[in-house]
Amino acid sequence: MYIHKQTEFGGDQIHGYVDIGSGEIENVIASQALVLMVVAINESWKIPIAYFLINSMTGTERANLIRESLxxxxxxxxxxxxxxxxxxxxxxxxxxxxxxxxxxxxxRLFFSPS
Structure with missing residues (x-):
């Protein structure tokens, strides 16, 4: 989803830059948030399990995040x-x-995460 491009200072960190959770924050202001959610099929709940502030991301990078999540x-x-x-x-x-x-x-509508 698209987000406002802005940074904020929160305590001892600046938030709003590209951050995909690897510990390294790029010096690029994020314009999108990639959110991964788990939704129950036999209950009535959904839980966001991860979000990443991104500017753009290749299909390979997205696939790696999905594999790791699975x-x-x-x-x-x-x-x-x-x-x-x-x-x-x-x-x-x-x-x-x-x-x-x-x-x-x-x-082929299936795949193995490994």
Whole structure:
């Protein structure tokens, strides 16, 4: 989702720069937030599990974040049965990078996170 480009000083840190959780903050003001959520299919709850302040992100970078999230969810016993995202080209690239195919003549609607 798009966010306002701005920085704020909060205590001992400046917030608003690109930050994908690697410990290194780029000297670029973020214009988007990538939010990962887990939604229950047999209950009525949804929980954001991660958010990343980004300016842009390749499909490969998105796929790496999804893989890491799936591995961590599996480690705590969460069974993920579907992945939902909107349709920008980066998400199609992410889906291809994960191993799924959305080609109408050669469709593969699943992938393994490993």
């Amino acid at each position: 591995v961590r969810l599996h480690a705590i016993g969460v069974r993920v049965i579907s992945l939902t995202c909107d349709g920008p080209s980066q998400n199609f690239a992410m889906i291809r990078e994960l191993g799924a195919k959305l080609d109408i003549f050669d469709m």
